[in-house]
Amino acid sequence: MTVALMWEARALPGRGPDLLAWAQAQRLARPPLRRETLRAPQDRVLVITWWDAPYDADLPELPEPDAELVTRAVHRWRFESVAE
Template sequence: MMAVALMWEARAAAGRGGELLDWVRAQRLSPAPSRRETFTAEPDRVLVITWYGEPEPVGGPPELPDPPAGLLHRPVHRWRFTPVG
């Protein structure tokens, strides 16, 4: 298995960036990632990067779910990255 980094990015409905950030911070992943960082950007965007080392969890690493639809400006974007030597 290989290490993996998951990126999760969402844009909140206008003026609801703080609510989206609170929602993201309340989400727990099991198993927990070895590292998790949360970022914000204008307008009302939240980005979360989680890292899972080797071995990758059985069934793959857990991903953050979609927030309640009324909180979003558009669907969540997700990317999966693996390191290169």
């Protein structure tokens, strides 16, 4: 089964490039099948990692950034792939 972990944060005004650099610099305890980092308006950063694991597996995740980078706590979601 493939599980996708989504991590999304919103930077303080003007700190979007700093949050993006911070997220890209974070290393996980083990590498995922795939990792993609995206950005959006309002200084939002999204990181998606894909894993070959059961839905409830203990998987490494990105931590919370320092409070001086973000406007709120990180949002996290976990999804499993489904057959088409």
